[in-house]
Structure formats: structure tokens, C-alpha cells
Amino acid sequence: MKKIELLAPAGDLERLKIAVLYGADAIYLGGKQFSLRSRASNFSIEDIAEGVKFAKAHGAHIHVTVNMLPHEEDMHGLKEYLMELERIGVTAIIAASPAIMKCAKQYAPKLEVHVSTQHSSTNSSAANYWKDKGMDRVVLARELTLDQIKETAKHAKVPLEVFIHGGMCISYSGRCVLSNHMTGRDANRGGCAQSCRWKYRLYDGERQLHDDHDLFSMSSKDLMAARFIPDLIEAGIASLKIEGRMKSAYYIATLIKTYRMLIDEVYEKGCLSEARLQYYYEELSKAENRPTAIGFYLGQPKPQDHLYGINGAGVTQEYIAYVLDYDEKEQIATLEVRNHFLPHMEAEVFGPHIPMTKFMIEDLYDVDGNLVEVANKPMQILKMKSKLPMEKDAMIRKVMKKDRSDIY
Ligand code: SF4
Known part of the structure; x- marks a missing residue:
């Protein structure tokens, strides 16, 4: 079929x-x-x-x-x-x-x-x-x-x-x-x-x-x-x-x-x-x-x-980083920042070949190897150690609980 x-x-x-x-x-x-x-x-x-x-x-x-x-x-x-x-x-x-x-x-x-x-x-x-x-x-x-x-x-x-x-x-x-x-x-x-x-x-x-x-x-x-x-x-x-x-x-x-x-x-x-x-x-x-x-x-x-009095899409801040590359040997992900996030917060990754998987953001470093305390510059390139295997073109988002009572 x-x-x-x-x-x-x-x-x-x-x-x-x-x-x-x-x-x-x-x-x-x-x-x-x-x-x-x-x-x-x-x-x-x-x-x-x-x-x-x-x-x-x-x-x-x-x-x-x-x-x-x-x-x-x-x-x-x-x-x-x-x-x-x-x-x-x-x-x-x-x-x-x-x-x-x-x-x-x-x-x-x-x-x-x-x-x-x-x-x-x-x-x-x-x-x-x-x-x-x-x-x-x-x-x-x-x-x-x-x-x-x-x-x-x-x-x-x-x-x-x-x-x-x-x-x-x-x-x-x-x-x-x-x-x-x-x-x-x-x-x-x-x-x-x-x-x-x-x-x-x-x-x-x-x-x-x-x-x-x-x-x-x-x-x-x-x-x-x-x-x-x-x-x-x-x-x-x-x-x-x-x-x-x-x-x-x-x-x-x-x-x-x-x-x-x-x-x-x-x-x-x-x-x-x-x-x-x-x-x-x-x-x-x-x-x-x-x-x-x-x-x-x-x-x-x-x-x-219907939506009375509401227009426009609710753009969320959940999407925080795009995975440019993942070095399997070194277990290092290269990320491109999309929205504000912090080291040691819970996040979720999903990619073309990996299912939605929760993990903790590890220490973040800039391209010169300096420790970064907060990721808040859109498109900045950061490196992150990740034992969780990632892949190129994966996306990382915050873990947020939503009221989904509007879905039925
Ligand atoms: S989206 Fe445009 S074409 Fe469709 S109902 Fe609204 S105004 Fe009309």
C-alpha cells in the first residue's frame, strides 16, 4: 500500500x-x-x-x-x-x-x-x-x-x-x-x-x-x-x-x-x-x-x-538553539543561539533522526574557550559538552508546561 x-x-x-x-x-x-x-x-x-x-x-x-x-x-x-x-x-x-x-x-x-x-x-x-x-x-x-x-x-x-x-x-x-x-x-x-x-x-x-x-x-x-x-x-x-x-x-x-x-x-x-x-x-x-x-x-x-479579540500567532521563546554540529568522539555540540537560556537548566533536543529527549544543559563556552554564564546573543556560536548524542540540524528548546485545554 x-x-x-x-x-x-x-x-x-x-x-x-x-x-x-x-x-x-x-x-x-x-x-x-x-x-x-x-x-x-x-x-x-x-x-x-x-x-x-x-x-x-x-x-x-x-x-x-x-x-x-x-x-x-x-x-x-x-x-x-x-x-x-x-x-x-x-x-x-x-x-x-x-x-x-x-x-x-x-x-x-x-x-x-x-x-x-x-x-x-x-x-x-x-x-x-x-x-x-x-x-x-x-x-x-x-x-x-x-x-x-x-x-x-x-x-x-x-x-x-x-x-x-x-x-x-x-x-x-x-x-x-x-x-x-x-x-x-x-x-x-x-x-x-x-x-x-x-x-x-x-x-x-x-x-x-x-x-x-x-x-x-x-x-x-x-x-x-x-x-x-x-x-x-x-x-x-x-x-x-x-x-x-x-x-x-x-x-x-x-x-x-x-x-x-x-x-x-x-x-x-x-x-x-x-x-x-x-x-x-x-x-x-x-x-x-x-x-x-x-x-x-x-x-x-x-x-x-474562534479567537475573539486575539490576533497574530503567539511566538514562543521555547526554541533556544540550533545544533550546527556534533563531534561524537569529543562529545561536543556546536550550537547557534536562538533565544535566552542558561547552563544547568532542563532542555529538550529533537532532530531529523533523534526523538524528543530531555537533558540538562552543560557548561557553555564561546569559540575562544571562555566560559559563558548566559546565552543571550542570538546567532552566537557556543560549544557544549553533551554525553547525549546529538546531530547536525537538531533543535533545542526549553521544557515548559503549557495549559493545553484549548486542544481537544
Ligand atoms: S485570511 Fe484573507 S482571504 Fe482568508 S478570510 Fe482572512 S481576509 Fe479573507
């Missing part, structure tokens, strides 16, 4: 490589042209080519979002761009515009074309429509219940991709003009200003409904669908997608490591116990994210699935 794909986002080459190293089967990214999320789309063709080479060397694939809805004047250079993506070995494009789909099939036929979630494909008939048009995969709408996903998968003749983690549009994905209205920035051409997450004053006629210290936001909690993965595997879903091309390398590493372990465990044991699920919830909560909920998986989201 072909294993389900774990599909990770990447906003730049560093994050692409981290996602691959930590276990993603495929990475999606935006190029400089024809993509939404233009702020995250910092991949030049050269960057994409390097990403493809790195991914292929590790058995992974690259998907490129070409998902803008182009106006007449946006079409220039599309054919050449798609041919170039095909030439450098990109596996698939994710497209929403029939103009882009048609162009890809005509001029870059080796590229798979995946139909973007912007099409709000909510049933097997819609999925099969795209199959008949020659498309290779359909990304289902986020606004489906688990039962609807299963029913769609039963009748779909085309591989399906579903979202399992990350930010949610408060409106149907791709069907929102709030940003266009508030800022003139077109959400369907890469310019969304996330106006839904702003704080608003609500009025009933002349009467303001809230105090100014209690403003209203339309932001939803992030999606976290870990508990449904065994069902999605059984339903024959092809790919599990994580949202977040703007997120940090630490966020990507935490999520990909955790979902990789979870998926592998489901294949190995055939199920996931409640205790193991709680363990994975705890691990996922260590990413710097907003509170999470289960989106539409069990029906319409309820009031508690």
Missing part, C-alpha cells in the same frame, strides 16, 4: 531543507510569479532548482503553487515559467485558474496539476470533473466533515489532498474579498492583508456593542486534525497538507517531526491509542502557534473554535 504523503509548506530554502530533513514527503512553495502569499514567495527559479535537487536526494518532491487568479495583464510569461518548472524537475503545480491548468497541460505535460483548495471542491462529482479535465490531484475544501471526506474519497477517481494543520480562512478559502475591500489588496492575487484577523468595533446602528478594550476579531483557531489521521489513511486520502508558508523553521521542524512519527505509528500499529494521541497533541503544542481546533471535521465550527 502506498503510504500517505506528508506535505509541508516552505517559505524559503532553509525551511524547505528542514522540512525534508525532518520527514516531509513533499514540500509546496511559491515562486516569485503567479502565486498567492506573495510575501512568502521568495523562491527564485534558481532556489526552486536547488530545492528540487535537495528534495530528490532525500526521496522527496517539490510542488509549486501557481495559484493566483490571473487577470489578462498577469498572463505574460506564464508558458515560459511552467516550462522552466518542468525542466528543473518540479513534480507538481497547484493551480486554481483554468487558464494556468490548460497552459501547463499544453506546454509542460510532465508537471502534475493539482487543483487548489480555492475551487472549494466539496464532493466526488466535482473531483471527478477535474479528473475528466486531465488534472492529477484535487485539494479538497477545508469546509468538509470527516464523513463527507470519506464519502468523497469512496467515489473520487482522482487522488485527494486534505488539510490537517494550520491557519484557516474565516470565509470559504478563496472566496473572500475582505482584504480587497479594506485595503485594495487582492486576496486572489497574493495580496491578502489578513483583514479578518484585525480588531473591529461592532455597531448596531449608532450603538457600539463592545467596549474599546474588548474589540471583535473574526479570526478562527488554527486547524489541528491529528486525531483523524487514521481515518484519513483508511479512506485512501493521498496527501495530508500542513498550512504555513510564513512559519518559522522551528515551527516546521516541530510539526513535521511530530506528524511523521504519528503517521509512521499508525502504519506500524494500525491505530492510535488515546494516550499516544495526547502525547502528539503535547508535541504539536510546542510549535509557536495559535490555539487549535478541529475545523469542520466534526461539523460546523462552534463559538469556542
Whole structure:
């Protein structure tokens, strides 16, 4: 049986490589042209080519979002761009515009074309429509219940991709003009200003409904669908997608490591116990994210699935160091500082090949061999004796207890 794909986002080459190293089967990214999320789309063709080479060397694939809805004047250079993506070995494009789909099939036929979630494909008939048009995969709408996903998968003749983690549009994905209205920035051409997450004053006629210290936001909690993965595997879903091309390398590493372990465990044991699920919830909560909920998986989201008056991600200070190197013979780790930490405090390391493991930070030295009392200079290089074997590209974080009552 072909294993389900774990599909990770990447906003730049560093994050692409981290996602691959930590276990993603495929990475999606935006190029400089024809993509939404233009702020995250910092991949030049050269960057994409390097990403493809790195991914292929590790058995992974690259998907490129070409998902803008182009106006007449946006079409220039599309054919050449798609041919170039095909030439450098990109596996698939994710497209929403029939103009882009048609162009890809005509001029870059080796590229798979995946139909973007912007099409709000909510049933097997819609999925099969795209199959008949020659498309290779359909990304289902986020606004489906688990039962609807299963029913769609039963009748779909085309591989399906579903979202399992990350930010949610408060409106149907791709069907929102709030940003266009508030800022003139077109959400369907890469310019969304996330106006839904702003704080608003609500009025009933002349009467303001809230105090100014209690403003209203339309932001939803992030999606976290870990508990449904065994069902999605059984339903024959092809790919599990994580949202977040703007997120940090630490966020990507935490999520990909955790979902990789979870998926592998489901294949190995055939199920996931409640205790193991709680363990994975705890691990996922260590990413710097907003509170999470289960989106539409069990029906319409309820009031508690929204964030009223809170916007923006809660960036944590938990991630404290990146492991540049580990000398096994000398048992010395070379660290690059990310956030404040002290010698002799409890920490946790995890890496591409090492599970999450707690340990005590030992004495720290700078590159000249001077004892360092506190690590508080971001990007400073420090040496640390560590009997616990570490590895290049591992990450170290503080051990913090969190209230996870927002995860259920
Ligand atoms: S404003 Fe919010 S709901 Fe609208 S497209 Fe942007 S993120 Fe989605």
C-alpha cells in the first residue's frame, strides 16, 4: 500500500531543507510569479532548482503553487515559467485558474496539476470533473466533515489532498474579498492583508456593542486534525497538507517531526491509542502557534473554535538553539543561539533522526574557550559538552508546561 504523503509548506530554502530533513514527503512553495502569499514567495527559479535537487536526494518532491487568479495583464510569461518548472524537475503545480491548468497541460505535460483548495471542491462529482479535465490531484475544501471526506474519497477517481494543520480562512478559502475591500489588496492575487484577523468595533446602528478594550476579531483557531489521521489513511486520502508558508523553521521542524512519527505509528500499529494521541497533541503544542481546533471535521465550527479579540500567532521563546554540529568522539555540540537560556537548566533536543529527549544543559563556552554564564546573543556560536548524542540540524528548546485545554 502506498503510504500517505506528508506535505509541508516552505517559505524559503532553509525551511524547505528542514522540512525534508525532518520527514516531509513533499514540500509546496511559491515562486516569485503567479502565486498567492506573495510575501512568502521568495523562491527564485534558481532556489526552486536547488530545492528540487535537495528534495530528490532525500526521496522527496517539490510542488509549486501557481495559484493566483490571473487577470489578462498577469498572463505574460506564464508558458515560459511552467516550462522552466518542468525542466528543473518540479513534480507538481497547484493551480486554481483554468487558464494556468490548460497552459501547463499544453506546454509542460510532465508537471502534475493539482487543483487548489480555492475551487472549494466539496464532493466526488466535482473531483471527478477535474479528473475528466486531465488534472492529477484535487485539494479538497477545508469546509468538509470527516464523513463527507470519506464519502468523497469512496467515489473520487482522482487522488485527494486534505488539510490537517494550520491557519484557516474565516470565509470559504478563496472566496473572500475582505482584504480587497479594506485595503485594495487582492486576496486572489497574493495580496491578502489578513483583514479578518484585525480588531473591529461592532455597531448596531449608532450603538457600539463592545467596549474599546474588548474589540471583535473574526479570526478562527488554527486547524489541528491529528486525531483523524487514521481515518484519513483508511479512506485512501493521498496527501495530508500542513498550512504555513510564513512559519518559522522551528515551527516546521516541530510539526513535521511530530506528524511523521504519528503517521509512521499508525502504519506500524494500525491505530492510535488515546494516550499516544495526547502525547502528539503535547508535541504539536510546542510549535509557536495559535490555539487549535478541529475545523469542520466534526461539523460546523462552534463559538469556542474562534479567537475573539486575539490576533497574530503567539511566538514562543521555547526554541533556544540550533545544533550546527556534533563531534561524537569529543562529545561536543556546536550550537547557534536562538533565544535566552542558561547552563544547568532542563532542555529538550529533537532532530531529523533523534526523538524528543530531555537533558540538562552543560557548561557553555564561546569559540575562544571562555566560559559563558548566559546565552543571550542570538546567532552566537557556543560549544557544549553533551554525553547525549546529538546531530547536525537538531533543535533545542526549553521544557515548559503549557495549559493545553484549548486542544481537544
Ligand atoms: S481576509 Fe482572512 S478570510 Fe479573507 S482571504 Fe484573507 S485570511 Fe482568508
